[in-house]
Amino acid sequence: MRLAHEIQPAVITLDVMMPGMDGWSVLRMLKADPKLHNIPVIMLSMIDDRMRGYSLGAVDYLTKPVDRELLHKALSRYYCAAEDICPVLLVEDDIETREVMARTLEKAGWTVSEAGNGQEALDSMSDQQPRLILLDLMMPVMDGFGFLTAMRARSEWRHVPVIVITAKDLTVADRARLAGNVEDVLEKTAYTREQLLEHVRDAVAACNISDQGK
Template sequence: PVTLRTEVAPALPTVIGDSDRLIQVMINLISNAVKFTSEGSITCRARLDGPRLVVSVTDTGVGIAPADQPKVFERFKQVGDTLTDKPKGTGLGLPICREIVEHHGGRIWVESAPGKGSTFSFTLPASNSTAPRGPIDLASLMRQLRERVVVTAPVSAERAPRILVVDDDPNIRELLNQEFLEAGYRVTLAANGREAIERARQERPDLIILDVMMPEMNGFDAAAVLKNDPSLMDVPIVILSIVQDKERGYRLGVDRYLTKPIDTEVLFREVGELLEQGKSHKHVLVVDDDQSTVRTLTDVLRAKGYRVGDAKLDDLLAQARALKPDIIMLKSDGSNQPDTVRMLRFEQGLENVVFIVYQ
Protein backbone atom coordinates (compact mmCIF):
# COMPACT_ATOMS: atom_id res chain seq x y z
CA PRO A 1 0.00 0.00 0.00
CA VAL A 2 1.01 3.59 -0.67
CA THR A 3 -0.04 6.45 1.63
CA LEU A 4 -0.60 9.95 0.27
CA ARG A 5 0.32 12.74 2.71
CA THR A 6 0.21 16.52 2.57
CA GLU A 7 2.28 19.08 4.46
CA VAL A 8 1.08 22.57 3.55
CA ALA A 9 2.39 25.61 5.40
CA PRO A 10 -0.30 27.93 6.81
CA ALA A 11 -1.29 31.24 5.21
CA LEU A 12 0.50 30.75 1.92
CA PRO A 13 0.28 33.67 -0.53
CA THR A 14 -1.73 33.62 -3.70
CA VAL A 15 -0.09 32.42 -6.92
CA ILE A 16 -1.36 33.90 -10.16
CA GLY A 17 -1.41 31.40 -12.99
CA ASP A 18 -3.35 28.88 -15.03
CA SER A 19 -4.95 26.66 -12.40
CA ASP A 20 -5.73 23.85 -14.84
CA ARG A 21 -2.11 23.69 -16.00
CA LEU A 22 -0.72 23.81 -12.48
CA ILE A 23 -3.10 21.05 -11.40
CA GLN A 24 -1.79 19.07 -14.38
CA VAL A 25 1.75 19.49 -13.05
CA MET A 26 0.70 18.08 -9.67
CA ILE A 27 -1.19 15.21 -11.26
CA ASN A 28 1.82 14.34 -13.43
CA LEU A 29 4.20 14.40 -10.47
CA ILE A 30 1.91 12.39 -8.21
CA SER A 31 1.07 9.82 -10.90
CA ASN A 32 4.78 9.47 -11.64
CA ALA A 33 5.41 8.84 -7.93
CA VAL A 34 2.57 6.30 -7.77
CA LYS A 35 3.91 4.44 -10.79
CA PHE A 36 7.37 3.98 -9.30
CA THR A 37 6.45 3.42 -5.65
CA SER A 38 5.21 -0.08 -4.87
CA GLU A 39 4.91 0.60 -1.14
CA GLY A 40 5.58 3.39 1.35
CA SER A 41 4.39 6.95 1.01
CA ILE A 42 4.04 9.95 -1.27
CA THR A 43 4.22 13.34 0.42
CA CYS A 44 3.11 16.62 -1.16
CA ARG A 45 4.56 19.74 0.45
CA ALA A 46 4.08 23.46 -0.10
CA ARG A 47 6.04 26.23 1.64
CA LEU A 48 7.17 29.79 1.12
CA ASP A 49 10.82 30.52 0.35
CA GLY A 50 11.26 34.29 0.11
CA PRO A 51 9.36 35.55 -2.93
CA ARG A 52 8.76 32.03 -4.20
CA LEU A 53 6.33 29.25 -3.43
CA VAL A 54 8.07 25.85 -3.35
CA VAL A 55 5.98 22.75 -4.05
CA SER A 56 7.44 19.25 -3.83
CA VAL A 57 6.36 15.65 -4.26
CA THR A 58 8.46 13.08 -2.39
CA ASP A 59 8.14 9.33 -2.84
CA THR A 60 9.81 6.27 -1.32
CA GLY A 61 10.10 4.50 -4.68
CA VAL A 62 12.91 3.11 -6.81
CA GLY A 63 14.82 6.37 -7.21
CA ILE A 64 16.84 7.63 -10.15
CA ALA A 65 20.57 7.23 -10.75
CA PRO A 66 22.60 10.49 -10.67
CA ALA A 67 23.69 10.04 -14.29
CA ASP A 68 20.06 9.83 -15.39
CA GLN A 69 18.71 12.80 -13.45
CA PRO A 70 19.68 15.48 -16.03
CA LYS A 71 17.65 13.56 -18.63
CA VAL A 72 14.33 13.22 -16.85
CA PHE A 73 12.89 16.52 -18.09
CA GLU A 74 13.98 15.96 -21.69
CA ARG A 75 11.35 15.02 -24.20
CA PHE A 76 10.97 11.34 -25.07
CA LYS A 77 13.38 9.78 -22.61
CA GLN A 78 12.73 6.56 -20.71
CA VAL A 79 15.26 6.31 -17.91
CA GLY A 80 16.26 2.75 -17.05
CA ASP A 81 16.41 -0.20 -19.41
CA THR A 82 16.18 -3.21 -17.11
CA LEU A 83 13.24 -4.79 -15.37
CA THR A 84 14.68 -5.79 -12.00
CA ASP A 85 12.21 -3.47 -10.25
CA LYS A 86 9.65 -2.97 -13.01
CA PRO A 87 8.66 -0.28 -13.73
CA LYS A 88 11.91 1.67 -13.99
CA GLY A 89 12.53 5.26 -14.86
CA THR A 90 10.35 8.29 -15.05
CA GLY A 91 7.02 9.21 -16.55
CA LEU A 92 6.68 10.88 -19.92
CA GLY A 93 4.74 13.85 -18.46
CA LEU A 94 7.82 15.46 -16.92
CA PRO A 95 8.81 17.50 -20.01
CA ILE A 96 5.29 18.95 -19.98
CA CYS A 97 5.69 19.82 -16.30
CA ARG A 98 8.88 21.71 -17.05
CA GLU A 99 7.25 23.68 -19.85
CA ILE A 100 4.30 24.67 -17.67
CA VAL A 101 6.44 25.65 -14.67
CA GLU A 102 8.90 27.66 -16.75
CA HIS A 103 6.01 29.37 -18.54
CA HIS A 104 4.85 30.53 -15.08
CA GLY A 105 8.31 31.93 -14.29
CA GLY A 106 9.43 29.05 -12.07
CA ARG A 107 11.86 26.17 -12.28
CA ILE A 108 11.64 22.43 -11.62
CA TRP A 109 14.26 19.92 -10.47
CA VAL A 110 14.72 16.46 -8.97
CA GLU A 111 16.71 15.12 -6.02
CA SER A 112 17.04 11.36 -5.90
CA ALA A 113 19.18 8.29 -5.27
CA PRO A 114 18.62 4.69 -6.42
CA GLY A 115 16.58 2.78 -3.87
CA LYS A 116 15.95 5.87 -1.73
CA GLY A 117 13.09 7.53 -3.55
CA SER A 118 12.80 10.85 -5.33
CA THR A 119 11.74 14.41 -4.61
CA PHE A 120 10.47 16.52 -7.50
CA SER A 121 10.22 20.21 -6.62
CA PHE A 122 9.17 23.32 -8.48
CA THR A 123 8.91 27.01 -7.67
CA LEU A 124 6.32 29.62 -8.59
CA PRO A 125 6.50 33.39 -8.06
CA ALA A 126 4.23 34.42 -5.20
CA SER A 127 2.00 37.46 -5.57
CA ASN A 128 1.92 40.34 -3.10
CA SER A 129 -1.39 39.16 -1.71
CA THR A 130 -1.15 37.21 1.53
CA ALA A 131 -4.72 35.94 1.46
CA PRO A 132 -4.68 32.28 2.45
CA ARG A 133 -5.76 29.70 -0.03
CA GLY A 134 -8.57 27.27 0.68
CA PRO A 135 -7.76 23.68 1.61
CA ILE A 136 -6.52 21.36 -1.14
CA ASP A 137 -9.36 19.37 -2.68
CA LEU A 138 -7.71 15.97 -2.35
CA ALA A 139 -10.83 14.13 -3.48
CA SER A 140 -10.84 15.99 -6.78
CA LEU A 141 -7.10 15.60 -7.18
CA MET A 142 -7.21 11.85 -6.55
CA ARG A 143 -10.16 11.44 -8.89
CA GLN A 144 -8.18 13.06 -11.71
CA LEU A 145 -5.16 11.01 -10.74
CA ARG A 146 -7.10 7.75 -11.05
CA GLU A 147 -8.33 8.82 -14.46
CA ARG A 148 -4.73 9.22 -15.61
CA VAL A 149 -3.15 6.10 -14.11
CA VAL A 150 -5.94 3.58 -14.68
CA VAL A 151 -5.43 1.93 -18.07
CA THR A 152 -8.45 0.76 -20.00
CA ALA A 153 -8.37 -1.85 -22.74
CA PRO A 154 -9.15 -0.53 -26.23
CA VAL A 155 -11.61 -3.39 -26.86
CA SER A 156 -12.65 -6.64 -25.21
CA ALA A 157 -9.74 -9.00 -24.52
CA GLU A 158 -10.67 -11.57 -27.16
CA ARG A 159 -10.96 -8.88 -29.84
CA ALA A 160 -8.00 -6.74 -28.79
CA PRO A 161 -5.37 -6.13 -31.49
CA ARG A 162 -2.44 -8.55 -31.37
CA ILE A 163 1.07 -7.06 -31.40
CA LEU A 164 4.06 -9.19 -32.41
CA VAL A 165 7.15 -7.88 -30.59
CA VAL A 166 10.46 -9.02 -32.10
CA ASP A 167 13.74 -8.26 -30.29
CA ASP A 168 16.71 -10.38 -29.25
CA ASP A 169 17.05 -8.43 -25.99
CA PRO A 170 14.86 -10.17 -23.37
CA ASN A 171 14.63 -6.97 -21.33
CA ILE A 172 13.20 -5.04 -24.26
CA ARG A 173 10.78 -7.87 -25.04
CA GLU A 174 9.53 -7.97 -21.47
CA LEU A 175 9.29 -4.18 -21.22
CA LEU A 176 7.14 -3.94 -24.35
CA ASN A 177 5.18 -7.04 -23.37
CA GLN A 178 4.15 -5.47 -20.06
CA GLU A 179 3.46 -2.04 -21.55
CA PHE A 180 1.17 -3.43 -24.28
CA LEU A 181 -0.56 -5.93 -21.99
CA GLU A 182 -1.30 -3.13 -19.51
CA ALA A 183 -2.77 -1.10 -22.37
CA GLY A 184 -5.14 -3.94 -23.26
CA TYR A 185 -3.41 -5.43 -26.29
CA ARG A 186 -2.63 -9.09 -26.88
CA VAL A 187 1.08 -9.75 -27.33
CA THR A 188 3.20 -12.39 -29.05
CA LEU A 189 6.98 -12.43 -28.56
CA ALA A 190 9.81 -13.50 -30.87
CA ALA A 191 13.58 -13.35 -30.39
CA ASN A 192 14.79 -13.15 -34.01
CA GLY A 193 13.66 -12.70 -37.59
CA ARG A 194 13.06 -16.37 -38.35
CA GLU A 195 10.96 -16.80 -35.25
CA ALA A 196 9.05 -13.63 -36.15
CA ILE A 197 8.09 -14.98 -39.58
CA GLU A 198 6.97 -18.26 -38.03
CA ARG A 199 4.87 -16.53 -35.36
CA ALA A 200 3.39 -14.11 -37.89
CA ARG A 201 2.28 -16.94 -40.18
CA GLN A 202 0.81 -18.84 -37.25
CA GLU A 203 -1.11 -16.00 -35.61
CA ARG A 204 -1.31 -13.18 -38.19
CA PRO A 205 -0.82 -10.22 -35.83
CA ASP A 206 -2.43 -6.84 -36.36
CA LEU A 207 0.95 -5.10 -36.10
CA ILE A 208 4.63 -6.07 -35.85
CA ILE A 209 7.33 -4.25 -33.87
CA LEU A 210 10.70 -5.30 -35.23
CA ASP A 211 14.29 -4.79 -34.08
CA VAL A 212 17.04 -4.73 -36.72
CA MET A 213 20.18 -6.13 -35.11
CA MET A 214 19.28 -9.76 -34.31
CA PRO A 215 20.98 -13.16 -34.73
CA GLU A 216 19.97 -15.75 -37.37
CA MET A 217 17.92 -13.24 -39.40
CA ASN A 218 18.05 -9.47 -38.96
CA GLY A 219 15.05 -7.18 -38.99
CA PHE A 220 15.54 -5.87 -42.52
CA ASP A 221 15.59 -9.40 -43.96
CA ALA A 222 12.56 -10.36 -41.90
CA ALA A 223 10.67 -7.26 -43.07
CA ALA A 224 11.46 -8.12 -46.70
CA VAL A 225 10.03 -11.62 -46.26
CA LEU A 226 6.93 -10.38 -44.44
CA LYS A 227 6.18 -7.66 -47.00
CA ASN A 228 6.46 -10.19 -49.84
CA ASP A 229 4.13 -12.71 -48.21
CA PRO A 230 0.64 -12.17 -49.72
CA SER A 231 -1.04 -13.15 -46.45
CA LEU A 232 1.03 -10.71 -44.37
CA MET A 233 2.03 -7.86 -46.68
CA ASP A 234 -0.66 -5.53 -45.33
CA VAL A 235 0.32 -6.03 -41.67
CA PRO A 236 1.91 -2.77 -40.44
CA ILE A 237 5.57 -3.05 -39.40
CA VAL A 238 7.24 -0.65 -36.97
CA ILE A 239 11.04 -0.80 -36.91
CA LEU A 240 12.42 -0.03 -33.45
CA SER A 241 16.21 -0.02 -33.52
CA ILE A 242 19.44 1.78 -32.68
CA VAL A 243 20.38 1.44 -36.37
CA GLN A 244 19.85 4.71 -38.26
CA ASP A 245 18.84 3.49 -41.71
CA LYS A 246 15.33 4.79 -42.29
CA GLU A 247 15.66 4.93 -46.06
CA ARG A 248 16.42 1.21 -46.27
CA GLY A 249 13.50 0.44 -43.99
CA TYR A 250 11.04 2.48 -46.01
CA ARG A 251 12.30 0.93 -49.25
CA LEU A 252 11.34 -2.44 -47.80
CA GLY A 253 7.85 -1.16 -47.09
CA VAL A 254 7.92 -0.74 -43.31
CA ASP A 255 5.30 1.68 -42.03
CA ARG A 256 7.24 3.46 -39.28
CA TYR A 257 10.92 3.66 -38.30
CA LEU A 258 11.64 4.63 -34.69
CA THR A 259 15.01 4.70 -32.96
CA LYS A 260 16.03 3.56 -29.51
CA PRO A 261 16.06 4.40 -26.64
CA ILE A 262 12.40 3.49 -26.53
CA ASP A 263 9.99 6.38 -26.26
CA THR A 264 6.79 4.65 -25.18
CA GLU A 265 4.65 7.75 -25.72
CA VAL A 266 5.64 8.05 -29.37
CA LEU A 267 5.52 4.27 -29.87
CA PHE A 268 1.97 4.01 -28.51
CA ARG A 269 0.84 6.95 -30.64
CA GLU A 270 2.29 5.44 -33.83
CA VAL A 271 0.85 2.00 -33.04
CA GLY A 272 -2.57 3.53 -32.42
CA GLU A 273 -2.47 5.49 -35.67
CA LEU A 274 -1.43 2.45 -37.70
CA LEU A 275 -4.10 0.24 -36.18
CA GLU A 276 -6.68 2.94 -36.82
CA GLN A 277 -5.54 3.24 -40.44
CA GLY A 278 -5.92 -0.50 -40.82
CA LYS A 279 -9.64 -0.18 -40.15
CA SER A 280 -10.08 1.62 -43.47
CA HIS A 281 -8.49 0.82 -46.79
CA LYS A 282 -5.30 2.61 -47.70
CA HIS A 283 -5.08 5.41 -50.23
CA VAL A 284 -2.96 4.71 -53.33
CA LEU A 285 -1.69 7.37 -55.73
CA VAL A 286 -0.93 5.97 -59.19
CA VAL A 287 1.57 8.12 -61.12
CA ASP A 288 1.81 7.40 -64.83
CA ASP A 289 1.36 9.40 -68.05
CA ASP A 290 -0.16 6.36 -69.78
CA GLN A 291 -3.88 6.59 -69.08
CA SER A 292 -4.57 2.99 -70.08
CA THR A 293 -2.09 1.83 -67.44
CA VAL A 294 -3.70 4.15 -64.90
CA ARG A 295 -7.16 2.74 -65.66
CA THR A 296 -5.94 -0.85 -65.38
CA LEU A 297 -4.20 -0.29 -62.06
CA THR A 298 -7.13 1.74 -60.73
CA ASP A 299 -9.62 -1.03 -61.53
CA VAL A 300 -7.45 -3.71 -59.93
CA LEU A 301 -6.72 -1.70 -56.79
CA ARG A 302 -10.32 -0.62 -56.26
CA ALA A 303 -11.45 -4.21 -56.63
CA LYS A 304 -9.16 -5.02 -53.71
CA GLY A 305 -10.69 -2.24 -51.61
CA TYR A 306 -8.08 0.50 -52.01
CA ARG A 307 -8.96 4.15 -52.49
CA VAL A 308 -7.18 5.31 -55.64
CA GLY A 309 -6.08 8.66 -57.01
CA ASP A 310 -3.93 9.31 -60.06
CA ALA A 311 -1.47 11.90 -61.30
CA LYS A 312 0.80 12.60 -64.23
CA LEU A 313 4.53 12.69 -63.56
CA ASP A 314 4.59 16.49 -63.82
CA ASP A 315 1.87 16.75 -61.15
CA LEU A 316 3.39 14.24 -58.72
CA LEU A 317 4.61 16.73 -56.11
CA ALA A 318 1.39 18.73 -56.01
CA GLN A 319 -0.84 15.66 -55.84
CA ALA A 320 1.30 13.97 -53.20
CA ARG A 321 1.15 17.08 -51.03
CA ALA A 322 -2.60 17.41 -51.50
CA LEU A 323 -3.65 13.77 -51.07
CA LYS A 324 -0.97 12.51 -48.64
CA PRO A 325 -1.47 8.92 -49.80
CA ASP A 326 -0.36 5.80 -47.94
CA ILE A 327 1.19 4.31 -51.10
CA ILE A 328 2.57 5.87 -54.29
CA MET A 329 2.85 3.63 -57.36
CA LEU A 330 5.31 5.36 -59.63
CA LYS A 331 6.38 4.50 -63.16
CA SER A 332 10.16 4.55 -63.49
CA ASP A 333 11.42 6.99 -66.09
CA GLY A 334 15.02 5.82 -65.69
CA SER A 335 16.39 9.26 -64.87
CA ASN A 336 15.93 11.04 -61.56
CA GLN A 337 13.68 8.53 -59.79
CA PRO A 338 15.79 8.22 -56.60
CA ASP A 339 15.94 12.01 -56.26
CA THR A 340 12.18 12.28 -56.69
CA VAL A 341 11.49 9.66 -54.04
CA ARG A 342 14.00 11.20 -51.64
CA MET A 343 12.53 14.68 -52.10
CA LEU A 344 9.00 13.44 -51.51
CA ARG A 345 9.93 11.43 -48.45
CA PHE A 346 12.29 13.77 -46.68
CA GLU A 347 11.45 17.27 -47.96
CA GLN A 348 7.73 17.11 -48.44
CA GLY A 349 6.80 15.50 -45.11
CA LEU A 350 5.85 12.18 -46.69
CA GLU A 351 8.48 9.98 -45.07
CA ASN A 352 5.96 7.28 -44.10
CA VAL A 353 4.63 6.79 -47.63
CA VAL A 354 5.37 3.41 -49.23
CA PHE A 355 6.80 3.80 -52.74
CA ILE A 356 6.32 1.11 -55.39
CA VAL A 357 8.33 1.84 -58.54
CA TYR A 358 7.44 -0.14 -61.65
CA GLN A 359 8.54 -0.16 -65.30
Protein backbone atom coordinates in the same frame (compact mmCIF):
# COMPACT_ATOMS: atom_id res chain seq x y z
CA MET B 1 -19.15 -4.01 -14.23
CA ARG B 2 -21.96 -6.54 -14.62
CA LEU B 3 -22.64 -5.40 -18.17
CA ALA B 4 -18.94 -5.48 -19.04
CA HIS B 5 -18.78 -9.11 -17.93
CA GLU B 6 -21.87 -9.99 -19.94
CA ILE B 7 -20.97 -8.45 -23.30
CA GLN B 8 -17.12 -8.27 -23.12
CA PRO B 9 -16.94 -5.06 -25.21
CA ALA B 10 -14.06 -4.27 -27.55
CA VAL B 11 -13.70 -0.79 -25.99
CA ILE B 12 -15.18 0.97 -22.94
CA THR B 13 -15.84 4.73 -22.73
CA LEU B 14 -15.99 5.83 -19.12
CA ASP B 15 -17.21 9.11 -17.62
CA VAL B 16 -15.29 10.36 -14.59
CA MET B 17 -18.07 12.24 -12.79
CA MET B 18 -20.88 9.79 -11.98
CA PRO B 19 -23.22 9.39 -8.97
CA GLY B 20 -22.56 6.58 -6.53
CA MET B 21 -19.17 5.50 -7.87
CA ASP B 22 -16.89 7.75 -9.89
CA GLY B 23 -15.05 6.75 -13.03
CA TRP B 24 -11.68 6.41 -11.30
CA SER B 25 -13.09 3.74 -8.98
CA VAL B 26 -14.67 1.89 -11.90
CA LEU B 27 -11.38 2.06 -13.83
CA ARG B 28 -9.48 0.55 -10.88
CA MET B 29 -12.03 -2.27 -10.67
CA LEU B 30 -11.82 -2.95 -14.41
CA LYS B 31 -8.03 -3.15 -14.35
CA ALA B 32 -8.07 -5.40 -11.27
CA ASP B 33 -10.49 -7.87 -12.86
CA PRO B 34 -8.63 -10.66 -14.75
CA LYS B 35 -11.54 -11.07 -17.19
CA LEU B 36 -11.78 -7.36 -18.02
CA HIS B 37 -8.35 -5.84 -17.52
CA ASN B 38 -7.34 -6.15 -21.21
CA ILE B 39 -10.34 -4.16 -22.48
CA PRO B 40 -9.18 -0.67 -23.59
CA VAL B 41 -10.81 2.12 -21.55
CA ILE B 42 -11.23 5.68 -22.88
CA MET B 43 -11.93 8.24 -20.15
CA LEU B 44 -14.37 11.12 -20.77
CA SER B 45 -14.33 14.12 -18.44
CA MET B 46 -14.84 17.87 -18.16
CA ILE B 47 -11.60 17.94 -16.12
CA ASP B 48 -8.29 17.41 -17.95
CA ASP B 49 -6.61 14.87 -15.65
CA ARG B 50 -5.18 12.61 -18.33
CA MET B 51 -1.99 11.68 -16.44
CA ARG B 52 -4.09 10.22 -13.63
CA GLY B 53 -6.08 8.29 -16.23
CA TYR B 54 -2.96 6.89 -17.87
CA SER B 55 -1.44 5.93 -14.53
CA LEU B 56 -4.57 3.92 -13.68
CA GLY B 57 -4.54 2.08 -16.99
CA ALA B 58 -6.72 4.14 -19.35
CA VAL B 59 -5.57 4.05 -22.97
CA ASP B 60 -6.94 7.46 -23.95
CA TYR B 61 -8.50 10.56 -22.40
CA LEU B 62 -10.95 12.98 -24.01
CA THR B 63 -12.23 16.20 -22.43
CA LYS B 64 -15.89 17.22 -22.64
CA PRO B 65 -17.59 18.45 -24.69
CA VAL B 66 -16.28 15.57 -26.81
CA ASP B 67 -15.93 16.20 -30.52
CA ARG B 68 -17.69 13.41 -32.46
CA GLU B 69 -14.83 13.08 -34.95
CA LEU B 70 -12.22 12.81 -32.19
CA LEU B 71 -14.30 10.17 -30.42
CA HIS B 72 -14.69 8.17 -33.63
CA LYS B 73 -10.95 8.36 -34.23
CA ALA B 74 -10.20 7.25 -30.66
CA LEU B 75 -12.61 4.31 -30.90
CA SER B 76 -11.18 3.21 -34.26
CA ARG B 77 -7.71 3.06 -32.71
CA TYR B 78 -8.73 0.22 -30.42
CA TYR B 79 -11.24 -1.70 -32.52
CA CYS B 80 -9.98 -4.88 -34.18
CA ALA B 81 -12.33 -6.82 -36.40
CA ALA B 82 -11.35 -10.38 -35.58
CA GLU B 83 -12.89 -11.53 -32.32
CA ASP B 84 -12.16 -8.19 -30.62
CA ILE B 85 -8.54 -9.27 -30.20
CA CYS B 86 -5.67 -7.03 -31.31
CA PRO B 87 -2.58 -9.24 -31.51
CA VAL B 88 0.76 -7.46 -31.73
CA LEU B 89 3.94 -9.34 -32.67
CA LEU B 90 7.01 -7.99 -30.86
CA VAL B 91 10.26 -8.96 -32.61
CA GLU B 92 13.26 -8.10 -30.42
CA ASP B 93 16.32 -10.15 -29.44
CA ASP B 94 17.06 -8.32 -26.16
CA ILE B 95 14.98 -10.12 -23.54
CA GLU B 96 14.82 -7.24 -21.06
CA THR B 97 13.75 -4.73 -23.72
CA ARG B 98 11.17 -7.18 -25.05
CA GLU B 99 9.68 -7.79 -21.60
CA VAL B 100 9.36 -4.06 -20.84
CA MET B 101 7.65 -3.37 -24.17
CA ALA B 102 5.37 -6.38 -23.79
CA ARG B 103 4.22 -5.21 -20.34
CA THR B 104 3.52 -1.72 -21.69
CA LEU B 105 1.40 -3.09 -24.53
CA GLU B 106 -0.45 -5.65 -22.42
CA LYS B 107 -1.30 -3.05 -19.78
CA ALA B 108 -2.85 -0.96 -22.55
CA GLY B 109 -5.02 -3.87 -23.68
CA TRP B 110 -3.06 -5.43 -26.54
CA THR B 111 -2.44 -9.16 -26.91
CA VAL B 112 1.31 -9.66 -27.38
CA SER B 113 3.26 -12.51 -28.94
CA GLU B 114 7.05 -12.42 -28.92
CA ALA B 115 9.91 -13.49 -31.18
CA GLY B 116 13.67 -13.21 -30.67
CA ASN B 117 14.63 -12.89 -34.33
CA GLY B 118 13.17 -12.67 -37.82
CA GLN B 119 12.93 -16.42 -38.37
CA GLU B 120 11.04 -16.92 -35.11
CA ALA B 121 8.71 -14.12 -36.16
CA LEU B 122 7.95 -15.81 -39.50
CA ASP B 123 7.24 -19.07 -37.69
CA SER B 124 4.93 -17.24 -35.26
CA MET B 125 3.02 -15.58 -38.10
CA SER B 126 2.32 -18.96 -39.64
CA ASP B 127 0.34 -19.80 -36.49
CA GLN B 128 -1.31 -16.40 -35.93
CA GLN B 129 -1.26 -13.33 -38.15
CA PRO B 130 -0.79 -10.17 -36.07
CA ARG B 131 -2.56 -6.87 -36.63
CA LEU B 132 0.74 -5.05 -36.10
CA ILE B 133 4.45 -5.85 -35.86
CA LEU B 134 7.02 -3.99 -33.74
CA LEU B 135 10.39 -4.84 -35.26
CA ASP B 136 14.01 -4.49 -34.17
CA LEU B 137 16.54 -4.42 -37.00
CA MET B 138 19.73 -5.82 -35.44
CA MET B 139 19.09 -9.46 -34.48
CA PRO B 140 20.87 -12.81 -34.86
CA VAL B 141 19.81 -15.60 -37.27
CA MET B 142 17.61 -13.25 -39.35
CA ASP B 143 17.73 -9.48 -38.94
CA GLY B 144 14.85 -7.07 -39.42
CA PHE B 145 15.70 -6.35 -43.06
CA GLY B 146 15.67 -10.06 -43.91
CA PHE B 147 12.38 -10.48 -42.08
CA LEU B 148 10.76 -7.62 -44.01
CA THR B 149 11.89 -9.09 -47.34
CA ALA B 150 10.51 -12.54 -46.48
CA MET B 151 7.29 -11.16 -45.00
CA ARG B 152 6.43 -8.80 -47.86
CA ALA B 153 6.97 -11.67 -50.31
CA ARG B 154 3.90 -13.38 -48.86
CA SER B 155 0.66 -11.94 -50.23
CA GLU B 156 -1.31 -12.69 -47.05
CA TRP B 157 1.18 -10.73 -44.92
CA ARG B 158 1.95 -7.90 -47.33
CA HIS B 159 -0.43 -5.41 -45.73
CA VAL B 160 0.36 -6.05 -42.04
CA PRO B 161 1.68 -2.72 -40.67
CA VAL B 162 5.21 -2.67 -39.23
CA ILE B 163 6.79 -0.16 -36.85
CA VAL B 164 10.58 -0.37 -36.61
CA ILE B 165 12.11 0.31 -33.20
CA THR B 166 15.89 0.34 -33.39
CA ALA B 167 19.12 1.67 -31.89
CA LYS B 168 20.84 1.40 -35.28
CA ASP B 169 22.15 4.61 -36.81
CA LEU B 170 20.29 4.29 -40.10
CA THR B 171 22.15 5.11 -43.29
CA VAL B 172 20.56 6.54 -46.43
CA ALA B 173 20.64 3.01 -47.88
CA ASP B 174 18.92 1.61 -44.77
CA ARG B 175 16.12 4.16 -45.00
CA ALA B 176 15.69 3.41 -48.69
CA ARG B 177 15.23 -0.29 -47.86
CA LEU B 178 12.61 0.57 -45.23
CA ALA B 179 10.70 3.08 -47.36
CA GLY B 180 7.33 1.69 -48.35
CA ASN B 181 7.78 -1.36 -46.13
CA VAL B 182 7.19 0.13 -42.66
CA GLU B 183 4.73 2.61 -41.19
CA ASP B 184 7.19 4.35 -38.91
CA VAL B 185 10.70 4.22 -37.45
CA LEU B 186 11.29 4.94 -33.75
CA GLU B 187 14.65 5.33 -32.09
CA LYS B 188 15.08 3.18 -28.99
CA THR B 189 14.96 5.13 -25.69
CA ALA B 190 13.86 8.26 -27.59
CA TYR B 191 10.12 7.83 -27.02
CA THR B 192 7.79 7.76 -24.02
CA ARG B 193 5.27 5.05 -23.16
CA GLU B 194 2.45 7.30 -24.36
CA GLN B 195 4.23 8.01 -27.66
CA LEU B 196 4.79 4.31 -28.29
CA LEU B 197 1.14 3.52 -27.65
CA GLU B 198 0.03 6.41 -29.87
CA HIS B 199 2.10 5.06 -32.77
CA VAL B 200 0.66 1.58 -32.21
CA ARG B 201 -2.94 2.88 -32.06
CA ASP B 202 -2.54 5.00 -35.19
CA ALA B 203 -1.02 2.13 -37.20
CA VAL B 204 -3.80 -0.27 -36.22
CA ALA B 205 -6.48 2.39 -36.83
CA ALA B 206 -5.12 3.01 -40.33
CA CYS B 207 -5.17 -0.74 -40.97
CA ASN B 208 -8.78 -0.97 -39.73
CA ILE B 209 -9.87 1.89 -42.00
CA SER B 210 -8.11 0.23 -44.95
CA ASP B 211 -9.84 -3.07 -44.20
CA GLN B 212 -13.25 -1.37 -43.99
CA GLY B 213 -12.69 0.13 -47.43
CA LYS B 214 -12.07 -3.22 -49.09
